[in-house]
Amino acid sequence: MNNFKIVSLLFCCVCFIKCNSQTHYKPVSDFPEIEIDTNTVNFTDQEHFQNKVTGKTVKVLHSVENTGFHFYNSVSFKNEKTGIIVGGTRLRISSTQDGGQHWKSFSFSGFANAFYCTTIYNNQFFVVGASRFIFRNKNLDKEWEVFDVSSLSKNNYGLRYPKFYKIKFSESGLGFIIGDNSGNPILLKTTNGGKNWQLNPLNGLKKDDNSLSDLFILPDNTILIITFKGNVYQSENGGNNWLLLRSGKQGESLNSIAFKNKKEGYISGLQSLLLKTKDGGKTWHKIDTSVLGPDANISNLEYTKNNQLLLTTAESFQNHKYITFVFSVDQEENISPFLLKKEKTFTGDAYGLFILKNKLFVLDRDKLYKTSL
Template sequence: MKINLFPLLFTIALFYSCINNQSNKNDLTPKPYKVSKNFIPINKAPRIEYNTFNNITQNQYSFTNTTSNQEVSILHHLDETGFHFYQGLKFKDNNLGVIVGGTRLRARITLNGGKNWKEVSFSRFANSFQSVDFSGNNIFIVGASNYIYKSEDFGKNWSVFDTKYFFKENQSRYQKFKYYKVRFLTEKIGFIIGEHERHSVILKTIDRGETWKIIKNNNLPKNEKGISDIAIISADELIITTLSGKCYKSIDGGVNWQLLYSGENTTLSSIAFFNSRTGFIGGSNNVLMYTNDSGKTWKKIHMPYGEISDIVIHENNAFITTSFQALDEAKSFIFKIDSKGTNTPLPFLTKKDDSVFFEANSYAIQTLNNHIYILDKNNLYRTIIN
């Protein structure tokens, strides 16, 4: 008997075609996110590529700050940075410190004041970390990622919290997150600020970063761009800057906001306040503004050059770091101004040492006791504040 195989082969082909079509459909259809409200171990988090590199040794070098005649130590150096440079730093003491940046969500940790570093990375892409801070002995890092990264043992082990938990109604697989700062007021109280899908985001913890909640503010404009920096005066009193050039203040923990400043054609990137009345905001186009009446009025401070990228307070002075593309080496990229805002900012770090090159592409500065840490594109410096 002769069997006609054509109907059978056609049925089999149709069956596999349906399977393939269904598979392709499933690939294109976003799957609902089942994100946890808790931190999970790094090896259980999806789409994280975790790598470690131990014992990166740095040759110790120092030179003289000709402004203060104090010794400057170079704690970290990169010969060729490219996109791989660091833009956030935090030292807990003179031994334990972390620098973060990109690419590949990269961080380096030292336990001995910069003599040796351990590197960790969490991505295979060009996204970068932006900020790091400590809550007690816990390290928290954020950046161009939906995750908050935490280590409880100085970088040996890591866990993450997926902030997609706050946006479960959005089923898009490729949501855009960028967190610019993580800052703790006390060991218990901390904030993370940034943007999600080009809208401002504020997260808060009151339990040392174990859990986070999103602050659903009432009156920040819906079209307000990401929040770039935050000054935490108290748990209730917050002052923020935004990428659209505005400064806002809240006295109820971020629920309601009052507009303090609005600049034209300006991106504000940094803020630092001595107290609730007196402080500075800064950003692009050499904008540095000063207030001593809680933002009711502002005075523009003349900056010699540079885009203001970070400001830090130490006693009665503010230290300002800048970023810009100079044709030649910068004479200085760190400036100092007093709390009265009456003087033009003066260079703080200068040198005659030709073997040290000021790249002047700096995004982070920190004071710790009587030391100041400065992160340039190539180098991490530490020196004493007079």
């Protein structure tokens, strides 16, 4: 009888722990620790100008006046009407369903933390940042849902304050979230399009790597990741093991990675660092970036459908303006401005770049621009 009681008690404890571990998304309102504020802003008279490089019209879909505590880091659009921009402070999301004329803004924190990345998979928005919650939404008229990643840790406080910098999916539904957790690199993995997530081992990483900064998933599900230490790794078994392709040099820090195919790709970072490989990462050569200036932060790399490489630069909290912050790189590796406006300058602090078919959405620190490629 006593043995039966002990077994029953253990069974109940296991069930309690399992039932209290989040394995699916819940409405954001189910979490009282998440503060929710909303407001609206209208841009019915959208500013526009002509891009001197392409001759195409550029529309300003969103702008903010005071960027000290209000800024955006990432953008994604399902179509030309429906999209979101995310950033900070206070975990901020703004959404539009009419091409930027009207926006609804949410903030999900009372602190200075920010969202860093948004992406779309299976017609659903995903958002991550300096938060233990993964946000998702399929219908912007309905409530956002969240997945609490702290439930993935054996230690209740092991994943309380992660910083997730990027989230990306392959067409098959393989997806990863990368960043750092208390000074250690972290990688979350899904095999079902983000319905569930699990902590993924990082076997093969150098001991001094403290954060993952970006990743790229090739069509055959080969995964490439880069770090703030300048290292580049590759996995061909779903992220279970990692092979060092490039060891970073002293003072290097990588921000972005993009590949045209399995052989040819670029990585970029601080101090105008732009490197190219033509053999799948075995060797890299430096690209002349003098047109950007010596201290540019190359914040984004993205290939268009026509295999044109675009890049953006970021100069955070600088007082002076820039004639452009969006550049293109041709097949001969020459860099030239892609976005110019007559007798006008830009803030030049871009962290968001999104391509939808033949449309380009790009975030400066204070404005969201849309133009045709």
